[in-house]
Amino acid sequence: METNDYQKDHYIFDQLRKYAKDFAEVYRSEKEKRKELEATNQQLVKYAEDLNKTLIELKTVHQYLQQAYLDTIHRLVLAAEYRDEGTGSHIVRISRYSALIAERFGLPADDVQNIVYAAPMHDVGKIGIPDSILMKPGKLTDEEFEIMKTHTTIGANILANSKAKILQVAHQIALSHHEKWNGKGYPQGLSGDKIPLVGRIVSLADVFDALTSRRPYKEPYPVEVALEIIKKERGKQFDPDLVDVFLGNIDEILKIKKEVDSAKDAPFSLLAYEKRGQVS
Ligand SMILES: [Fe+2]
Numbered sequence: 001m002e003t004n005d006y007q008k009d010h011y012i013f014d015q016l017r018k019y020a021k022d023f024a025e026v027y028r029s030e031k032e033k034r035k036e037l038e039a040t041n042q043q044l045v046k047y048a049e050d051l052n053k054t055l056i057e058l059k060t061v062h063q064y065l066q067q068a069y070l071d072t073i074h075r076l077v078l079a080a081e082y083r084d085e086g087t088g089s090h091i092v093r094i095s096r097y098s099a100l101i102a103e104r105f106g107l108p109a110d111d112v113q114n115i116v117y118a119a120p121m122h123d124v125g126k127i128g129i130p131d132s133i134l135m136k137p138g139k140l141t142d143e144e145f146e147i148m149k150t151h152t153t154i155g156a157n158i159l160a161n162s163k164a165k166i167l168q169v170a171h172q173i174a175l176s177h178h179e180k181w182n183g184k185g186y187p188q189g190l191s192g193d194k195i196p197l198v199g200r201i202v203s204l205a206d207v208f209d210a211l212t213s214r215r216p217y218k219e220p221y222p223v224e225v226a227l228e229i230i231k232k233e234r235g236k237q238f239d240p241d242l243v244d245v246f247l248g249n250i251d252e253i254l255k256i257k258k259e260v261d262s263a264k265d266a267p268f269s270l271l272a273y274e275k276r277g278q279v280s
């Protein structure tokens, strides 16, 4: 009996010792694993920090490239516009008017920003029009006018097939900014909604600016006269909804005109549009 009890105790003791040893082993390996985890964790934190740093650097480079890209576009536009108008203030006004109309019409900020940068390229095709026609002080003959009309398709060809969204919008604008709501425009004779919205917007901005600006063949019309003409063309030359938006925001349109007209050399910085749902 005693021996049995002794054996039993011994057995239990052995088992306990074994458990203790196993437990110590598990504890030791867990501790090691935790250490490894901690090291991995630290490594991950470092990777995250490095990644963040790289992202910030990439963002800076991206912004720089974007700025250089826009700057290059502006200077090319200015080169095309130089024979026509010299200071580039026409294209700054067009851009600002178009952006305001687009924004108040309810287009998203990204689309408005594309219009800001694409609208200045609307007449880039004039680069292919001879000086004798482009700078003629008097009225164009029918034949000369036919040549003048090709600035839309020349511009579209220059801007075609780009992967860049701004140039795709610019292509649409160059091709469609002389189309009329009633289908009597050029070069395709599109009507109503078939004319791209950006083309309808720039058309309105372009005509208002042409009416209220000095040209080789005419003095500027007073704003009231220009507005009467635009009202008369509501639903004929222009998209009626856009005319309503334009007239509803005429105070701001005139504010833009005053600001650009009084700026020395109409700097391109006046194109500035920040993504805060407002044209500045
Ligand atoms: Fe044009």
Ligand SMILES: [Fe+2]
Pocket (backbone or CB within 6 Å): 122, 123, 206
């Ligand atoms: Fe124009």
